[in-house]
Amino acid sequence: MHAVMKITLTKPFIVRCFLVSLFLSLPFLFLYLLFPQQQPFHHSVTTKDLTIRPGYSSYESYIQRQLNKTLNPRLRKIWTTRDWDRKIPVFARFFQDLKGKNLLRNTSKALCIGARVGQEVEALRRIGVADSVGMDLVPYPPLVVQADFHNQPFRNDTFDFEFSNVFDHALYPQRFVAEIERTLKPEGVCVLHVALSRRADKYSANDLYSVQPLVELFNHSALVHVRSVDGFGLDTEVAFRKNGPSHHHRL
Secondary structure (H helix, E strand, O other): OOOOOOOOOHHHHHHHHHHHHHHHHHHHHHHHHOOOOOOOOOOOOOOOEEOOOOOOHHHHHHHHHHHHHHHHHHHHHHHHOHHHHHHHHHHHHHHHHHHHHOOOOOOOOOOEHHHOOHHHHHHHHHOOOEEEEEEEEOOOOOEEEEEOEEEEEOOOOOOEEEOOOHHHOOHHHHHHHHHHHHEEEEEEEEEEEEEEOOOOOOOOOOEEOOOHHHHOOOOOEEEEEEEEEOOEEEEEEEEEEEEOHHHHHHH
């Protein structure tokens, strides 16, 4: 006759097991929230003047390719040494000019999208825009926080001013722009530096051939200006102002 072994599962034991399993699952939950497995947006904006580059089997492969550049030790050393001294004064002149056009103020709450190590943020702070922060896949405290520009971690209507020179890195341009318009305050300003006359770098996810696709994507904003710039390989500055509350009442 076989002995029967009885196992009594006490409530504290069950709770401990639950807490251990929850703790072990947290890293996977974090990765899922930061880099969603299935994106609720598609390559729906591909036109003759805006094309998405092929070759990404998944969103994770796209993120990994971007990280290959952002985490490159050689590039990060250049960005924080030689490029730091070379680029900040140029960004400062761009931003100072925008202040002269009343598109940026010292009191503006500003965001730099795809800021790497925060050269643009430092430039804004040097010209008096103290409430400025950058975002990128890899943080660089205190200037840059970790975030995916397809899914900004900020509340609606947060910023007065947003700047980016990485539109070409957006796999989902429509989502990139939608997040800018969501987080801009009404009548807030977005300024993009893009390349129209030449192809962007090998890490780019899209190619832009005219300003028209941007005008169509910023469907809750008005075009302010388009002008030529010399922005480290980017040749065109495009500025938009988000519609104010009165605009919706007129529709």
